[in-house]
Amino acid sequence: xxxxxxxxxxxxxxxxxxxxxxxxxxxxxxxxxxxxxxxxxxxxxxxxxxxxxxxxxxxxxxxxxxxxxxxxxxxxxxxxxxxxxxxxxxxxxxxxxxxxxxxxxxxxxxxxxxxxxxxxxxxxxxxxxxxxxxxxxxxxxxxxxxxxxxxxxxxxxxxxxxxxxxxxxxxxxxxxxxxxxxxxxxxxxxxxxxxxxxxxxxxxxxxxxxxxxxxxxxxxxxxxxxxxxxxxxxxxxxxxxxxxxxxxxxxxxxxxxxxxxxxxxxxxxxxxxxxxxxxxxxxxxxxxxxxxxxxxxxxxxxxxxxxxxxxxxxxxxxxxxxxxxxxxxxxxxxxxxxxxxxxxxxxxxxxxxxxxxxxxxxxxxxxxxxxxx
Numbered sequence: 077x078x079x080x081x082x083x084x085x086x087x088x089x090x091x092x093x094x095x096x097x098x099x100x101x102x103x104x105x106x107x108x109x110x111x112x113x114x115x116x117x118x119x120x121x122x123x124x125x126x127x128x129x130x131x132x133x134x135x136x137x138x139x140x141x142x143x144x145x146x147x148x149x150x151x152x153x154x155x156x157x158x159x160x161x162x163x164x165x166x167x168x169x170x171x172x173x174x175x176x177x178x179x180x181x182x183x184x185x186x187x188x189x190x191x192x193x194x195x196x197x198x199x200x201x202x203x204x205x206x207x208x209x210x211x212x213x214x215x216x217x218x219x220x221x222x223x224x225x226x227x228x229x230x231x232x233x234x235x236x237x238x239x240x241x242x243x244x245x246x247x248x249x250x251x252x253x254x255x256x257x258x259x260x261x262x263x264x265x266x267x268x269x270x271x272x273x274x275x276x277x278x279x280x281x282x283x284x285x286x287x288x289x290x291x292x293x294x295x296x297x298x299x300x301x302x303x304x305x306x307x308x309x310x311x312x313x314x315x316x317x318x319x320x321x322x323x324x325x326x327x328x329x330x331x332x333x334x335x336x337x338x339x340x341x342x343x344x345x346x347x348x349x350x351x352x353x354x355x356x357x358x359x360x361x362x363x364x365x366x367x368x369x370x371x372x373x374x375x376x377x378x379x380x381x382x383x384x385x386x387x388x389x390x391x392x393x394x395x396x397x398x399x400x401x402x403x404x405x406x407x408x409x410x411x412x413x414x415x416x417x418x419x420x421x422x423x424x425x426x427x428x429x430x431x432x433x434x435x436x437x438x439x440x441x442x443x444x445x446x447x448x449x
Contacts, residue, residue, distance in 0.1 A: 081102075085124060087147065109129060114130075137166065144169060147170040150248045154173065167195070170417065172261075203391035207268075229259060229320075234321040252299065252427060255300065262319065283300060300431075302321070303318075327346065340354040349384075350364060379394075
């Protein structure tokens with residue numbers, strides 16, 4: 077393998093740009109990109125800093141100058157490209173959802189383990205320094221027994237009935253939209269920080285608009301604009317999360333409060349430079365910085381002095397850098413893998429089942445795929 081890891085990016089939209097920036101920040105090179113057509117790849121190669129435009133995703137996967145395949149395409153295509161990349165012996169970073177069915181996600185997680193491949197899913201909110209600090213404080217017992225886990229993930233990019241894209245179509249995006257797209261991020265973060273696993277849930281899915289579309293005509297919407305979920309965990313905690321893509325003014329507000337018997341810990345992704353810690357005698361905002369955080373995990377990801385906020389792209393850069401370390405044989409703690417992608421698929425299936433049947437749905441609880449340290 078080359079000393080500089082070489083990546084191929086399938087998909088040239090917003091997420092393709094995010095991945096390309098992260099590859100370069102991690103010291104890698106973008107060898108090739110592939111789009112919907114050869115023409116689109118050639119058009120976008122320069123913008124993504126790629127050396128070559130591949131004729132197709134399949135051709136990109138087979139290139140000898142690609143060590144890591146980044147899959148940034150519509151959800152329904154993830155499984156087919158990930159299977160090809162694993163079969164070609166490549167490391168893989170596949171956007172979530174890993175697959176639109178539990179069956180495909182299970183097959184991919186098994187394939188990655190069988191091949192011994194580094195196969196990661198960008199649950200990048202794990203890489204905020206404030207989140208790692210919260211995780212470290214929980215592990216040290218400073219919050220006491222966590223008993224109430226709650227929060228929300230709110231966006232507004234679909235707040236107009238005219239707004240739409242491929243994610244609205246269940247054939248391309250999957251049976252769940254709001255939860256499958258962003259709710260799984262919140263659940264992954266909750267389980268990662270607390271070390272607890274959701275064992276069962278009851279959910280309601282809702283729509284702000286029954287129809288969407290512009291001048292070309294409207295169409296009925298078959299997936300949810302929002303979801304409300306109650307859940308229980310394997311350690312006896314209860315919790316709730318509200319998810320919405322139609323909350324005006326909320327651009328990307330992932331917020332949690334994990335409440336323990338000694339302290340509560342709260343984080344807001346739209347204000348990522350602080351972690352709120354509440355106790356009965358006082359509450360304080362801890363500024364994020366290598367000199368202000370108390371745990372090794374928090375300090376490791378705090379690259380800038382306090383007062384200099386690190387945001388989404390910084391966290392994505394840290395994620396890709398950790399993937400590259402794993403490819404080199406030095407897997408860092410807390411790297412989200414295809415096993416975590418399978419976990420998200422199981423949670424999504426439970427949500428859809430519960431919402432349709434109006435009953436609690438069980439979620440399989442496997443061995444944890446991350447370690448609290």
